[in-house]
Amino acid sequence: xxxxxxxxxxxxxxxxxxxxxxxxxxxxxxxxxxxxxxxxxxxxxxxxxxxxxxxxxxxxxxxxxxxxxxxxxxxxxxxxxxxxxxxxxxxxxxxxxxxxxxxxxxxxxxxxxxxxxxxxxxxxxxxxxx
Amino acid sequence: xxxxxxxxxxxxxxxxxxxxxxxxxxxxxxxxxxxxxxxxxxxxxxxxxxxxxxxxxxxxxxxxxxxxxxxxxxxxxxxxxxxxxxxxxxxxxxxxxxxxxxxxxxxxxxxxxxxxxxxxxxxxxxxx
Numbered sequence: 001x002x003x004x005x006x007x008x009x010x011x012x013x014x015x016x017x018x019x020x021x022x023x024x025x026x027x028x029x030x031x032x033x034x035x036x037x038x039x040x041x042x043x044x045x046x047x048x049x050x051x052x053x054x055x056x057x058x059x060x061x062x063x064x065x066x067x068x069x070x071x072x073x074x075x076x077x078x079x080x081x082x083x084x085x086x087x088x089x090x091x092x093x094x095x096x097x098x099x100x101x102x103x104x105x106x107x108x109x110x111x112x113x114x115x116x117x118x119x120x121x122x123x124x125x126x127x128x129x130x
Numbered sequence: 131x132x133x134x135x136x137x138x139x140x141x142x143x144x145x146x147x148x149x150x151x152x153x154x155x156x157x158x159x160x161x162x163x164x165x166x167x168x169x170x171x172x173x174x175x176x177x178x179x180x181x182x183x184x185x186x187x188x189x190x191x192x193x194x195x196x197x198x199x200x201x202x203x204x205x206x207x208x209x210x211x212x213x214x215x216x217x218x219x220x221x222x223x224x225x226x227x228x229x230x231x232x233x234x235x236x237x238x239x240x241x242x243x244x245x246x247x248x249x250x251x252x253x254x255x256x257x258x
Contacts, residue, residue, distance in 0.1 A: 008157075008258075080163060084156075113168075113171070116144075116173070119144065119254040120142055127257065
């Protein structure tokens, strides 16, 4: 089955991104195609490379990055949500005259159209959040 | 093969479920932004306002006193985006002492018992 995933909550604050990660991992192991994970609302905070959780805790961003590099999962952060919350890649830094970037490897910033497109193309869109 | 159909412009039925008050969290605003962007995809779009979500459509909002953006006027523009199917759950209105006259736009009021059927009729549910 072709799946798309929507993550609506930030890391550590809420279980949504943990559950989404476990779901995607299990879906891939079962042979399903996960065409995209779209991060919206505070979910975009999953994509900053600047997080430093305690060493005895899971590293949520690094887990996502591994998923992207090992399994070619498309991780997309909503651009409007990123601009509100300070998630920046090279293009956004240039466009909005910011002096730094913080996007993690494996993530990209794009528009809400990517969410709608994923919902249209996938057999199922699975949402994680309240 | 199903992929080819999708790329050929398959139309799916999208239902946006708005469950939260307009301010206090950003979900209502960011849901509305999804609806507006999604309109460019020429899908079959419906919206449902339920629970505190009915307050999103309330007339005479003044969030500007709290320095929040007043996006309630945008609901009036939904028609221009071909979003014409707007449902509101009756019980949610009644529990909050609201009627259709309190709302910014024309809506179709449905009973709680009919919400399940509405959800079943749609292919994609985006619930904010």
